[in-house]
Amino acid sequence: MSPTVTTEKVTSTQTRRKTTNASKAKKVTKQIELLEKKFVEALNILDQAKPFAKSLYQTDVFQLANELASSNGGMAVLDKYAHLFDKAGVFLSGDWEDPTKLQPPFVGNSLRLRGIYSILELLSEMRMLAIAKGTYKHDSISKEEACTFLNEVVALNLDLLTPQETQDQTIPQEEHLIRAQNLLSYLGQELSFKDVADQMIIEIDRLAVQRPIITRRILEMIQLSQQLVTNELNPSTLEVLEKYTQAVYAPTPLSKKAVDQRDYRLKLEQATDEELTTEAKLFSQSLDDTGLVSPFHVVLVRYLNRKKADILPLSLSLGESGSISFNDNKKLIHDLIQIAIYPETSQTIYGLSRMLNRGVLKIDTLLPAIQQLFELPIHAEVRKSLSLFINEQSSISMNGILIAGVISVLGQPLGIGQGKNPICQSARAISLWAQFEPVQLLTHIAHAAQDNNIEMSFEGEPLHSNLLIEGVANGIQQDLDVVSILLVPHLDKIYNEMIKRTLLRGEDGHKWVNREFYGKWIPSGFINAIDQLTLNVTNYSAFVKLFYATHHPDYNEGLKLIYPNPVGIFLTNVHGELLGLHAVSIQRIEKDHNGEYRIYFYNPNNDSTQNWGQGIKASVSGFGELEGESSLPFHEFVSRMYAYHYNPYEQGDTYMVEDSLVLQCKVLAKESWGKSSTWS
């Protein structure tokens, strides 16, 4: 895209307006020319400065880049010189110095910052573009890699392409957003949207396969991807986009013809049983394929629930045990659908389907616990937080919202996410209870909803959450599911209080706290690789051998994991650098299709495909992962652990574990998070 140069055609019939427009355009061109001149000058001065002095001249370059990026035609100017940025030292001594260290998921965050960092990020993208186009040859990044990088950046940030609709039109759009918009549209032109679309579906697939409860981000991306649909896309890409779009809008013949939900309902009333069956089956199919629910599906389910109960099970994607569960609990399910399945809670249909398939309703004591929620009086504070899920036109009740939330966690225990909050232990708790202590979970839910309080005990002493003040997280953001919003503030405080009570014991408090908090089914053995008094890594070899002897089927006498094991891991970034501590739970340990043992685990983090450095990349599909699981080869996972529970009464012999295995783990550990620790 080059700046337009207007040539004036002077004719006698020229209107005054035309002249003004032409002269305006000329003025803009002159401005850009002047900016370009200044920019080049600043870049040259920077280039000529010695490395130690460059910081004196970088600001001028940033400021002019700012002006250019905010002006029409300015991006093209930046593009013209982007291949010179590195040599001149634009990025020297900053986070963007080494482009190999950059990752697409973080670009969007920087672009959304006011001030200087968003300018640097923008310049970095232009540099990457120069590599992608071949005008800048980089030693460690190929043209293809640069293309993929930018495709992902665009795919993840399509929403920056369209200006925000501000309520007050008199406030001008903020400059960093204008810059971001210019950048995205320029990139869009320079790259092919075809490749961006390919990248986009990789993203959507990756998020959807994890089957999260909160699907906001996936829906957002599907919506944005509409902008990319053109004839130039790969047929396979188009197909996938179609699949997702339909899943979220209308995957069935009748829903496709319907104008809106009311119209669809009318069509259902006119439909034959055969047509209804087709609708049900197609919805089920879509559910299975994507994990996403269309609002029309809600209309169908509600309709069938009232009028055609025999067809209803077909719309819920039930397996064998699911069907049995359905038949055994017809009345309850009828009521659940009535109270909880509404357009606002459409995703709950997926939860219902999976809940039935899990056979959770076989637990007798669970049924009255669920029943209790229908009429449960809800505390005013709780009403306030739940009201986020309702708008004025909703007809769903508070109890309905609550029950919908319960169905979701019972159906998708591994779909619980922590959002942007540091609450991994609480999220993990809800997940563990949803899997193995649903009655306990519902007790907590009922108490929290009615009394805004949870009671637990620590070594015999009662703890009430409403009497505690501090939790780990200070303010909890609202990107959580209903049950999490309800329980996490209480769990957080109680967990914190429990840990406090173990601080003087000279050992890691999790040893006791986890059993009191999660339940006594957590094994009593516990080991932490870090000595709590010296904070050194102590006896790592014993740590590794014990884990193999208690968890690896080749060494632990073939014992299978009965309950998930909550473990502590060190989170590391793509360079293996330590970021912090994290709580996950090991779900299964099994061989994959290659015969290699893998650890399948639940990570409350919303995106489980993180790259932990040293080639350790958790996967969510392709290795036999079940919904919501991530997996890693056994030793890779071990290299990131710092604490785990084990059953001291059921372990193999540690001396059978080869030293070579220990070494393998140790090397990975020492060169990543281990760099900042002392090893003894």
Add this chain to the structure above:
Amino acid sequence: MKANQSQTTALLGWSLQAIEAIDKMGRPYVVVGPPEFQSFADKNEISFVPWLFNVPIEQSFELYEKLKEFNVKLTVPIYEETVEWAGMINSLLFENPRLFNKSLLLRDKGLMKRRAHLAGLRVGVFEEAYNKEDIYRFFRRINQALIKLDEDQLEPIHVKPFDKAGTVGHRKIREEKDIEEIDDEEFPLLMESHLEGQEFSCEAFIHNGNVEFLNITEYVKLGHSNFVPASPTLEKWRPQIRAEIEKLVSAFEVDYGIIHPEFFITPNGEIYFGEVANRIPGGHIFEHIEKAYGFSPYQGQILCSDPDTTKEELKSFFPEEIVSAKGYSGNLMVYPKVKTISRLNIPVELKEHPYFVKHNMFIPTTSKVSERVGFGNHYGSINFFGDDAQEMRRLLEKFEKHNFYL
């Protein structure tokens, strides 16, 4: 410069501009600065001696020994706090104890004023204050002497610490309750009667007691805006100003280096002495000199500080005063007038003015605005360059009132 190749110059204080300047001169140098710069210095192969200057001057012997290892033959002070260190070490290097004492004169505003007074420079009435009582008394006596009876028309006085740079700790006392606000820890303070007139500063480059180059900087608003060279109305007093400078040079026995004095001049040419410093001025003045005249004043300082620099070298280095200026270089330092910053407001007419060169205002990463101490933390500045001094002044005055940060 060839004679100096074998011997090193030490810069006292960390300043990238100064380092860049001396680096370009090709003479060997070492930088003495806070330890936190060690890794940066190592990475960029800058000879470095880590040192904290806020320790007793008695420890200078230790620094002297370290510098001898680098074959240092001259130290040049960059910041106010390093002036007496340079004095001390130079007195050891040149075996001239007087150099140290001379540097102390320039670090104590009370002594400085006395010396200037004795040398015949016009100063205001001044006294040293050791407690609030002293200030009350001084304030009342001044006003008595000026027969100021009406509360509204009291003559203000100024108080400042003896040895801080710029306007750090400077208070203007307009009425007695201003005195109450002073903390006991701020004493001792120098008190001075208010001086009328236009304030301006000079940057004089001295070698062997001769003023090789004299620059006059015009202040538009102290701490906010200035430009170089001074306007014709101020420049017409150059001969008189030069005379005052020479009085200073001989009074303070300045042989080598730069001095940065501040003066007040009344409309009929009476010049009052404010204060003088022996180090690089703030307020972007050196940048202006470079933009206007085309030579690096940092290099000028180093050349002048070195007794071995020859007359020829000086002659070829310094251009002719005033006439060789390519234009007026000015700047406006911008301070947010709001408590939190959410966006910038830069008027189009500023950006389109032919005198506009550049600005460096960004939305900061923390939107809360910190409190001002002295002139240390302006948030951004705007540079101008043009050929009419009146227009320059008009621009600086106009945009000083503008709210750039919203």
